[in-house]
Amino acid sequence: MEKGDATKYVHTGNGELCYELNKALTVPETFPIYLSSAYIFDSIDPIDKICDEGAPGYAYFRLGNPNADATSQILAAGDGAEKGLVFSSGMAAITTSILATVKPGDHIVASPIIYGEAFYYLKYELKRWGVETTFIDFNTQDVADYIRPNTKLVYGETIANPLMSVPDIQHLADVAHANGAKLFIDNTFATSIIAKPIKYGADLVIYSATKYLGGHDDLVGGAVVGSEEIIKSLSFYLGLYGANLGATESWLLARSLRTLPLRVKKMAENGLALAKFFESHPKVEKVYYPGLESSPSKALADKQFEGNGYGGMLCVNFKGGQKEIDKLISNLQLVRFVPTLAGVGTTLTYPPRASHRDLSPDELAAIGITMGQIRLSSGLEDTDDLLNDFDQALAKM
Numbered sequence: 001m002e003k004g005d006a007t008k009y010v011h012t013g014n015g016e017l018c019y020e021l022n023k024a025l026t027v028p029e030t031f032p033i034y035l036s037s038a039y040i041f042d043s044i045d046p047i048d049k050i051c052d053e054g055a056p057g058y059a060y061f062r063l064g065n066p067n068a069d070a071t072s073q074i075l076a077a078g079d080g081a082e083k084g085l086v087f088s089s090g091m092a093a094i095t096t097s098i099l100a101t102v103k104p105g106d107h108i109v110a111s112p113i114i115y116g117e118a119f120y121y122l123k124y125e126l127k128r129w130g131v132e133t134t135f136i137d138f139n140t141q142d143v144a145d146y147i148r149p150n151t152k153l154v155y156g157e158t159i160a161n162p163l164m165s166v167p168d169i170q171h172l173a174d175v176a177h178a179n180g181a182k183l184f185i186d187n188t189f190a191t192s193i194i195a196k197p198i199k200y201g202a203d204l205v206i207y208s209a210t211k212y213l214g215g216h217d218d219l220v221g222g223a224v225v226g227s228e229e230i231i232k233s234l235s236f237y238l239g240l241y242g243a244n245l246g247a248t249e250s251w252l253l254a255r256s257l258r259t260l261p262l263r264v265k266k267m268a269e270n271g272l273a274l275a276k277f278f279e280s281h282p283k284v285e286k287v288y289y290p291g292l293e294s295s296p297s298k299a300l301a302d303k304q305f306e307g308n309g310y311g312g313m314l315c316v317n318f319k320g321g322q323k324e325i326d327k328l329i330s331n332l333q334l335v336r337f338v339p340t341l342a343g344v345g346t347t348l349t350y351p352p353r354a355s356h357r358d359l360s361p362d363e364l365a366a367i368g369i370t371m372g373q374i375r376l377s378s379g380l381e382d383t384d385d386l387l388n389d390f391d392q393a394l395a396k397m
């Protein structure tokens with residue numbers, strides 16, 4: 001019997017066409033966006049195979065989907081890891097990974113020089129869950145002195161936000177593992193193009209994909225890469241907490257990753273040029289950049305970055321406070337004040353009122369964040385245009 005209009009509109013195409021496409025002799029050159037929240041089963045048994053036994057196929061978006069898998073594969077390959085996962089934001093990647101690893105009564109050792117909200121999460125939020133964090137400067141204090149029998153996690157960043165210090169990842173991993181703890185490294189500022197923390201023993205490498213990986217200031221996402229075992233366990237919690245990255249964002253992220261090496265290389269060239277420019281400028285008090293000879297982190301950066309450059313992130317202290325920084329912002333013509341980093345254009349931000357606004361004045365002072373400080377993210381512009389823009393703006397400060 002001829003079906004009614006409504007039935008035709010609801011049922012034509014879709015499943016049938018997808019089955020046909022699966023048998024087609026050609027495949028799309030570019031992995032498509034799969035905007036489907038669920039999948040069709042021909043019978044009931046395959047659901048156990050897919051959900052419990054790892055058979056190929058998908059059931060429900062939150063528990064796994066093609067775009068998340070496609071993007072995770074690129075990420076894992078780039079980092080030299082077995083597997084990866086994508087999340088709805090960098091903070092979702094951080095909080096889900098930590099919650100999946102600790103339980104009430106556990107202890108964490110972390111650097112306080114990390115992204116402000118990650119610091120807040122470790123210091124205040126995890127306390128509500130009965131997990132205590134000891135903060136130490138990985139460059140001046142030995143993590144081995146702060147490990148306790150209940151320490152389950154050591155947490156830091158490859159290039160620390162915002163003061164660009166570089167920890168000895170191999171040492172952190174050795175100490176953590178000797179105690180049965182795990183090492184999580186946020187590699188957002190470095191990316192796998194500059195450093196591969198897995199190689200130095202990190203168990204999990206975490207990213208805010210909103211930054212270099214996405215790279216165009218048009219998506220918010222997070223990612224982790226690690227061994228098959230740790231990713232399998234995190235995948236369960238990702239589904240449970242529902243911190244998934246949308247299919248369109250996953251696709252955008254995959255597309256951006258295709259150009260990550262080129263972007264990071266150019267940004268690192270501009271980062272080094274800017275760091276040298278600021279270091280020799282009379283209005284500048286101090287420059288934090290791991291590629292400068294003056295940086296206490298240079299030796300570790302040379303060892304762990306293996307000649308891949310020192311990244312596009314730097315911090316600059318000026319004589320004067322917020323008023324002077326405001327003058328700089330209003331006089332810059334190319335460089336904009338934007339509270340993020342690693343888009344295609346050079347941007348600056350003001351850590352005490354942006355990335356680290358959750359910290360008290362004492363907490364800011366303790367880690368060296370001042371009111372006369374900017375954090376810069378170098379972009380893809382011609383180097384001379386950037387130097388000229390800062391030169392003219394600094395002349396008016």
Ligand code: PLP
Binds near residue numbers: 115207220
């Ligand atoms: N890690 C670092 C080093 C960051 O700079 C940020 C954000 O700026 C995050 C994590 C959090 O990422 P998201 O904003 O994507 O949640």
